[in-house]
Amino acid sequence: MKKNSPSADQSEFNPVDLEEVNNKKDGANPLKNKVLSEKGMPQDMSPSELKIFGSDYFTNYEFSWLKFNWRVLNLAKNTDLPLLERIKFIGIVCSNLDEFFQKRVGGLKRQIHAGVSELNVDGHTPEEQMQKIRKEVKKMIKHYRSCYLDEIVPQLHENGILIKDYSELDATLQEKADDYFEKQIYPIITPLAVDEAHPFPFISNKSRSLAIKLRSIETNDLLFARIKIPANRPRWIKLEQTDKNVVLLSVKDLIKEKINRFFPGVEVLSANVFRVTRNADIERNEEEADDLLEMIEEELRERRFAEVVRLEIDKNMPLDVKKYLYSHLHVHQNEVFEMEGPIGLADATQLYNLDGFQHLKLEPWVPSLHPVFRHPIDEETPSVFQVIKKGDFIVHHPYHSFESSTQRFVEQAARDPKVLAIKQTLYRTSSDSPLMHALIRAAETDKQVAILIELKARFDEERNISWAQRLEKAGVHVSYGIAGLKIHTKLTIVVREEEDGLRRYVHIGTGNYHPDTAQLYEDLGYFTCRDEIASDVSDVFNLLTGYAPSQTFRKAFVAPKHLRNNIMELIQKEIDEAREGRPAKIIAKMNSLEDPLIIQKLYEASQAGVSIDMIVRGVCRLIPQKEGLSDNIRVHSIIGRFLEHSRVYYFHNAGEDLYYIGSADWMHRNLDARVEVLAPIEHPRLKQYLEFMLGIYLRDNQQRWVMKSNGNYRKVKRKKGEQKIGTHSYLMAHTKSHAEPIPRATKKDQK
Known part of the structure; x- marks a missing residue:
């Protein structure tokens, strides 16, 4: 090292006039005649379909993500939480920032190097975003470090953890x-x-x-x-x-x-x-x-x-x-x-794992056995296939045990001599996954096993490559899907020979086949052997492993070819109902809401009078509660002990009450660049459970944040005399206390 070592244009933007949006005449769509800008359109999106542009209509993706991380940091600052739980959230905040810089900032830096200066859909250049990100991240660093160094570390010492x-x-x-x-x-x-x-x-x-x-x-x-x-x-x-x-x-x-x-x-x-x-x-x-x-x-x-x-x-x-x-x-x-x-x-999460300090953590949660698997002691334990034949059911993780439901489904299929074939999609799993070991055993006993592995699951590529190689060595048919598309859907189908012929048993999930994250992520899994759903899932596998570009589906919504249109048509149906003066309602729960065309359609629905509740954990580019634009849209975010991960979609649909679950967010990448499946939930009792579940989210007064029209979030406070409802603790208590075969809301729950 030498003693004197050396150290080491914006585009103009005129946003669309918001007054035009407020100028609603004769019930016409105020978005219809907006001047289109072709800048910042996602790849493969037809610019002519998007008629709005700028920060009056869309929040910035990166800034919205940082607001999400602020909500996580709020948990680290929450003195009502046990001390080591606060430490855990400090670790999560920092881990999130690591990934944010690797993926999002890395992508912006590539754009800057490539000379990209066009405005994106919310009216920012890459350079502008980088400048604002740095300012916000510096502020976040100051807050999380003050929380850790000035509050948490002294309290660790007071509680016997002496660094x-x-x-x-x-x-x-x-x-x-x-x-x-x-x-x-x-x-x-x-x-x-x-x-x-x-x-x-x-x-x-x-x-x-x-x-x-x-x-x-x-x-x-x-x-x-x-x-x-x-x-x-x-x-x-x-x-x-x-x-x-x-x-x-x-x-x-x-x-x-x-x-x-x-x-x-x-x-x-x-x-x-x-x-x-x-x-x-x-x-x-x-x-x-x-x-x-x-x-x-x-x-x-x-x-x-x-x-x-x-x-x-x-x-x-x-x-x-x-x-x-x-x-x-x-x-x-x-x-x-x-x-x-x-x-x-x-690395602060290492402190969370210290032995001997359970009193500084929340009481451990042990997932419950799903009611459909409960049976009198003197009865022989039913197989998972017998249970599914009795009727469709939904498991809700981590409230219901992953090991005794989804994992059990795969393990029983692997050893059941009547099972002829098992097919599964794999996006992420653990390094020593019992499901993968079960599939290897199945292949070794001459069952037909086909696994569609997504090699491009970011940060899990090496693990997935390793599993692909191990599965192939065991005789599993391993496929990597379709060029240009990620396989993000979570599907398993089991073909079993029975007295009346072959029967297909299906699991459709919102989360990964990952036994570890199933303890921490909130997800849903749907089990059925209904022919229409099983046929659709079979066709999805055939599409992914063979040649079927014109494949259509009976019940399921499948991306990239159909899902976007299916969603747009359901939103349009609500618009039509509202314009006729009939009840119209949408509730959509997802991880992120980003797609400009979907957002545009939701604005149109709001202006028609459709009541819309969006439960969006992370990034939300839609602006709610804006006069003349989104008065009827409310955006909620639940942040707490478990990571909200399930996707649930409800449409009133002239009183039919349609419900769909699956792995797809309303993002361009999910709708246009990934293989996704949304499954209809049609059993009345299952629909009732989803209604009850969504109702808890919308009544939460402990973990819920609501987005304001300026893009900021405020935490919901419990009103005087109001029942205390925290989504995660409420659903844990509900799962432990309800022993019905399929949980449903009580009259008290429905109030």
């Missing part, structure tokens, strides 16, 4: 720390010098490193070295634990304390932490790829070496070392975030 500096340890604990360093840390670390003979080392994504400034005793030259803090060691070392407290030492602090051990004969001037985040928004043209598996493996290799989109550094790092890093990592100062104290607090 100490090396100098604060007594002689006995220092000896333990020294022993740990010599046996568990020193053998792993390889200090890397940077000079004429040693190039600047590769810094891996999300790794923490020490930038070390050194001085040669012999020549007085300044030198630079890097030490990677090992990620395969715990962030905090447990030195001592009693009944009342535990003493922890940061592995980073231990390495800094022993830094001279790595550089004998050289003077260490400083050692400061830095951390990089790399761009994960790397896409390759799979239509030109000869081998999709090989293409994804190459993309993963490229991602490892992708450009840096964020550099987090210790605020106390010497200026010349900062400039040295900027130069060698090719970052601009607007991509640098300086912090005082620990960096990379996504």
Whole structure:
């Protein structure tokens, strides 16, 4: 390192006049005559279909996502939550930011490099978005770090979780720390010098490193070295634990304390932490790829070496070392975030997992056995196929056990001699998934097993490649779907030989076949053996594995070819009903609402008088409660103990009360660039449960936020005399106390 190391146009926009929207004459659609801008249209969308443009009509995707993360941060700040639960949400906030920079900021940076200056549908250029993101993220960093350092850490100490500096340890604990360093840390670390003979080392994504400034005793030259803090060691070392407290030492602090051990004969001037985040928004043209598996493996290799989109550094790092890093990592100062104290607090979830401090957590939730599987003790345990034959049912995770329902379905199919074939789509699963092991066993017993694996499930590509290879070795027919489309739908079909012929049993889910996330994510799973639904699911598999471009479906809504039109037609039906003065209502629950055409149609429905409730956990680009535009639309967001993940859609439909569930959000990517399935729920009791469930969400006064017309959110407060309703605690209690074969609302619930 040299002593004097060097450091390292907007488009004009005139929004559509909102007064024109308010000028409603003769019941005409006020959106009809808007001037169209072709800028910022999603790929494959017909610009002529979108007649509105600008920030009067759409919130910005990135800014909406950041508002979602603020709502998560609110949970970390919530002093009514147990202390370690607050720690967990700090970790989630930081993990979310990591992914946001990898995917969203990475994508914006690619656009800027490509010279994109056009306005997107909400009227922002990529450069404008980057500037606003930095300002908002800096504010968020200040808040979450203040929450962690000024509130949570002192309370950890008060409750016996003592995170100490090396100098604060007594002689006995220092000896333990020294022993740990010599046996568990020193053998792993390889200090890397940077000079004429040693190039600047590769810094891996999300790794923490020490930038070390050194001085040669012999020549007085300044030198630079890097030490990677090992990620395969715990962030905090447990030195001592009693009944009342535990003493922890940061592995980073231990390495800094022993830094001279790595550089004998050289003077260490400083050692400061830095951390990089790399761009994960790397896409390759799979239509030109000869081998999709090989293409994804190459993309993963490229991602490892992708450009840096964020550099987090210790605020106390010497200026010349900062400039040295900027130069060698090719970052601009607007991509640098300086912090005082620990960096990379996504690891804070390790503190949540400490043994012996259950009193600082919420009471563990043990999912219930679904009522349809309950039976008298003297009866033989019914098979899942017997249960499905008795009637359709819905499981609601994590309230109902995934292991005893969805996992049981696959495992019983694998070992049942009457089962001839099993087909499943796989988007994400665990590294040691019992479902995958069951499918391997099924293939080894000569059952026909076909798995459609999505290799491009972001951040799960390596795991899915590994499962694809293991499944193929076992004789499973593995397919990767259709070029240009992600397989996002969650389907399983089992073909069983029975006395009256072949029968198909189906599971359609809103969430992944992932036993771990099923404990944390709220999702629905629909079981049926109805011929019309089973035929549709069979046709979806045939579409994905064969050639069936003109495939049509009886009951299911399937993307990309049909789902958008199906949804638009149902919204139009509500519009027609409202214009005739009849009741019209839509309730839609999803993760994100982004698609401009759907939003435009919802505005039209609002203006016609349709009552619309959107339950959107994360990003929402629609603006509700805006006079003359969206007066009849309300947007709700439920944030709490479990991650809201199910998609449920309700349409009044002239009193028919249509319900659909599936894996598709109302986003361009789900409607036009993914394979998705929405299944109709037609059994009256199942419809009644979904009505009850959605009613709880809309009455929540503990976890619910509502979006205002300015795009900001406010948390709903319980009114005087109002029953206390928190969605997650209410549904946990409901699941434990209701023993009917198919849960339904009581009169009290329906009030």
